[in-house]
Amino acid sequence: xxxxxxxxxxxxxxxxxxxxxxxxxxxxxxxxxxxxxxxxxxxxxxxxxxxxxxxxxxxxxxxxxxxxxxxxxxxxxxxxxxxxxxxxxxxxxxxxxxxxxxxxxxxxxxxxxxxxxxxxxxxxxxxxxxxxxxxxxxxxxxxxxxxxxxxxxxxxxxxxxxxxxxxxxxxxxxxxxxxxxxxxxxxxxxxxxxxxxxxxxxxx
Numbered sequence: 001x002x003x004x005x006x007x008x009x010x011x012x013x014x015x016x017x018x019x020x021x022x023x024x025x026x027x028x029x030x031x032x033x034x035x036x037x038x039x040x041x042x043x044x045x046x047x048x049x050x051x052x053x054x055x056x057x058x059x060x061x062x063x064x065x066x067x068x069x070x071x072x073x074x075x076x077x078x079x080x081x082x083x084x085x086x087x088x089x090x091x092x093x094x095x096x097x098x099x100x101x102x103x104x105x106x107x108x109x110x111x112x113x114x115x116x117x118x119x120x121x122x123x124x125x126x127x128x129x130x131x132x133x134x135x136x137x138x139x140x141x142x143x144x145x146x147x148x149x150x151x152x153x154x155x156x157x158x159x160x161x162x163x164x165x166x167x168x169x170x171x172x173x174x175x176x177x178x179x180x181x182x183x184x185x186x187x188x189x190x191x192x193x194x195x196x197x198x199x200x201x202x203x204x
Contacts (some may be wrong), residue, residue: 001026002039004047008061009035010113014135016047016054020107053102065134072131072139079103083124092120093145098129161203 001023008014010032012021013023021030037043064139079101081089094116102109110187113140115130124147131139 003030003036004039004043005036007035010110010132014058014061016051016058027110060133062137065137068133069137069139072107072141074139075105077105077141077143079143080146080148082150085149087121087124087147089124089145089147090150092122093127093143094120095129096178098143 002018002020003014003026005013005019013019019036026036026038031038077091077098079097081093084090095111095116098114099109099111099118106196109131113132115132117127121127121143124145127143127145129141129143131141133139134144
């Protein structure tokens, strides 16, 4: 089915473009949203009447895209990801990762506008990605993927456990010292009095 685009729709086309699409796509998506109208004598005449206006808008968009392309290609994206010592990432850099990093720099793009070699980047290194702007204009950006090595930490000793062990060692040392010193000296027995022994003194 032939339609005329009423609005820009990436990647289908731009305002005023004539496109061939499936009937279901046109009736269920394009027409209800006002993105396109059926191609017929009436709509063709309507678009021809505003052709100059449409071309003026397109020229402005081309100019904006050229300026944006220059800014993006001067941009150096650095993406830091957890990685092993061999440079292999724990995870991967995807188009969504790039979209998120661009957003931090103030640039808003849809994932479908980002093109990269393969489906993702899985290693530390330098890469390039392409961003579709307007019509055939695209910006090629440099991306540096930096690895952040994850170090395994030893499990910390549980609180209180160290103090308990120190007390055990101290108690053991004290017991050892007592054993080495021999039996402890006890108090000498008290002398018994004559009365307690049952003896009587003889008078001179």
